[in-house]
Amino acid sequence: MTHLRIRTPEGVEFSLPLAGPVSRALALIADSLFIWCTMAFFGYLMMFLSVVSQDAAGTGMTVGFFLLPFAYLMSMEWLNRGQTIGKRLFGLRVVDAQGLKLRPAQIVLRNLLRAVDMLPLLYLVGGVACLATRRAQRLGDLAAGTVVVRNPKAARPDLDQLIGTRFNSLRAHPHLAARLRQRVPAAEAAIALQALVRREETEPASRVELFRDLADHFRGLVEFPPETAEGLTDEQYVRDVVDLLYRPRLAAPAPRPAEPVDDMAGTAG
Amino acid sequence: MILDLDKFLAEGRPHWHALEGMLDRLEAGAVLELDGARRIHWLYERASADLIRLGTFASEPETCRYLEALVARAYAEIHDTHSRTARIRPFHWVRRTFPRTFRRHIGAFWIALAITVAGMVFGGVATLVDPDSRHVTMPFGHDQMRPSERVRRDEESQRATGRDGPGQTSGHGSFSGFLMAHNTRISILTMSLGMSFGIGTIVMLFYNGIGVGAIAVDYILDGQGRFLAGWILPHGTIEIPAILIAGQAGLILGHAMLGRGSNLPFAARLRRIGPDVVTLILGVALFLVYAGFIESFLSQYHEPIVPYAVKIAFGLAELSALCAYLSLSGRTRGEPGDDPPTSTP
Structure with a gap:
């Protein structure tokens, strides 16, 4: 299972994407670094205190070093609604497994049980539990009834900037465009959009292959007349499909003769 | 659509x-x-x-x-009607919530006690039968010298320094801090190991019992029972019950993992006992802070500075007060009817 699905009494179902062990480990490393820096700073403070009283400095050092990690993790998760600095950096959040508010007892319990999750070393028990459980929970999460989710981003990509206002020959067939919108599931539309958004992150060869697969898939769903898509590269075809899916209300273009192939920075398949 | x-x-x-x-x-x-x-x-x-x-x-x-x-x-x-800004009521928590939670799960406490006693018997018998087993059964340090030798050294040291404990001239604060942190860490581990269906908690309790039993028998056989009582009782009457309560919390977790006698699903069982486990472990932490102070500032003083009879009497008074607190505080006519599970002080 990759999502935490919750069905409300009103019959509404919403889902939150679960965080995997790798992103959680990275967040933990970031938190550990922060705790280590805080401890180092605290250690220097105690060194100054030792000028006044060695015993008091020793006590502060022993108790402080023991309490600091717990205090940091618990207070951050409570005050920042389930986010430590590491979790915020990697877009993660601790939430109640039933979608309700996090309670102090849950935060305390999940952090205390790190004692067993980190056994025998490097959170091996917790990591194995994450991989073995349905909701990617370590033992502390199981006991406390919490899960770690990826924080959903609410922002929409700027489609005008991404797709532009170039001519889209597929719009000349509104009935086929409507059929395409009907047949493409939300997840597939999102994949095509992400392929365009993250275009620059992919290697040229992989990019060509990715857009070829996507274009073939969309061509298989709805067949546009050959002359409409003639001369379009695979990437341009996907771009036009995304344009149709995400901007359905733009006016259909006036018919005009086929344009020369727009070279898409060498990504033609 | x-x-x-x-x-x-x-x-x-x-x-x-x-x-x-x-x-x-x-x-x-x-x-x-x-x-x-x-x-x-x-x-x-x-x-x-x-x-x-x-x-x-x-x-x-x-x-x-x-x-x-x-x-x-x-x-x-x-x-969720639970408020994030709920009023913190530490006095109510100490007076009612913690002792009532303890009593609600008293069965797990008796089991923890029985396991520890079994460990003590094992450690004691091992010392009786095979004195050389002290190197395995006792914590490091206790196996290095005979009890009479340690008592003689400590009492001489106290006479010489007038007031300071063995090996330390002014480090009581650091020592108590170390004890608090160490014992709380052990307690948290004892509780957490309940997630191994209680097996880890049982092992920890039994192992602790072995050490206590082995040391007790060693001192008694060496004729140092009075010193032992004067040394252990002032802090042990709080520290040992605290470890037992941590074991109680671990056994509660283990029982919820097993789900024996409950029709609730796994997650619901854990969700139900979570607040009680947190309540118990917070109480344990408070007990251990107190025990750390006592161990550092009283237990390490021996005769002639503090007479053993005074230390033994103090320890017994603490034990009586603890028993009274855990069994009577916050008790209402309706018990065993429970407070709703609440955990935060």
């Missing part, structure tokens, strides 16, 4: 933003009047309906995700 998407989004956005604003204020601790509560409920229902309508529409996965996050936040606020 036929949907005029632009019109739908244009109509919906102001309401979603209104809901988002109200949630921000609620999450910051604001309290709603009746009209505000009606308004947020209406906005929540509207956002939920929008989410359902939009859910099957291919072109709006981002808006769907946004609405899902919004509905999730609103759901938590509306369906």
Whole structure:
């Protein structure tokens, strides 16, 4: 299972994407670094205190070093609604497994049980539990009834900037465009959009292959007349499909003769 | 689904933003009047309906995700009446919540005690039968010299220094801090190992018992029973029960993992006992802070500075007070009827 699905009494179902062990480990490393820096700073403070009283400095050092990690993790998760600095950096959040508010007892319990999750070393028990459980929970999460989710981003990509206002020959067939919108599931539309958004992150060869697969898939769903898509590269075809899916209300273009192939920075398949 | 998407989004956005604003204020601790509560409920229902309508529409996965996050936040606020700004009542927690929680799970405490006693018997018998086993059964340090030798050294040291304990001239604070941190760490581990279906907790309790039993028999056989009582009782009467309560919490966790005698699903069983486990371990931490002070500032003083009879009497008085507190504090006529599980002091 990759999502935490919750069905409300009103019959509404919403889902939150679960965080995997790798992103959680990275967040933990970031938190550990922060705790280590805080401890180092605290250690220097105690060194100054030792000028006044060695015993008091020793006590502060022993108790402080023991309490600091717990205090940091618990207070951050409570005050920042389930986010430590590491979790915020990697877009993660601790939430109640039933979608309700996090309670102090849950935060305390999940952090205390790190004692067993980190056994025998490097959170091996917790990591194995994450991989073995349905909701990617370590033992502390199981006991406390919490899960770690990826924080959903609410922002929409700027489609005008991404797709532009170039001519889209597929719009000349509104009935086929409507059929395409009907047949493409939300997840597939999102994949095509992400392929365009993250275009620059992919290697040229992989990019060509990715857009070829996507274009073939969309061509298989709805067949546009050959002359409409003639001369379009695979990437341009996907771009036009995304344009149709995400901007359905733009006016259909006036018919005009086929344009020369727009070279898409060498990504033609 | 036929949907005029632009019109739908244009109509919906102001309401979603209104809901988002109200949630921000609620999450910051604001309290709603009746009209505000009606308004947020209406906005929540509207956002939920929008989410359902939009859910099957291919072109709006981002808006769907946004609405899902919004509905999730609103759901938590509306369906969970628990307040984030609940009043902290430490006195009520100490007087009622902790002892009642302890009594509610008294069976697990007796089991923890029985396991520890079994470990003590094992450690004691091992020392009786095979004195060389002291290197295995006793914590490091205790196996290095005979008890009579240690008593002679400590008492001589106290005579010489007048007031300071063995090997330390002014480090009582550091020593007590070390004891608090170390014992609390052991207690947390004992409790946490309950997640191994209780097996880890049982092993920890038994192992602790072995050490205590082995040392006790070693001192008694060497004719140092009075020193032992004077040394252990002032802090041990709090520290050992604290470890037992940590074991109790671990056994509660283990029992919930096993689910024996319960029809509840796994997650619900753990959810039910979670607050009680936290209550118990917080109580343990408080006990260990106290025990750390006593061990450092009283237990390490021996005759001639503090007579053993005084230390033994002090320890017995503490034990009586602890028993009275755990068995009587917060008791009402309705027990074993329970407080609703609450954990935060």
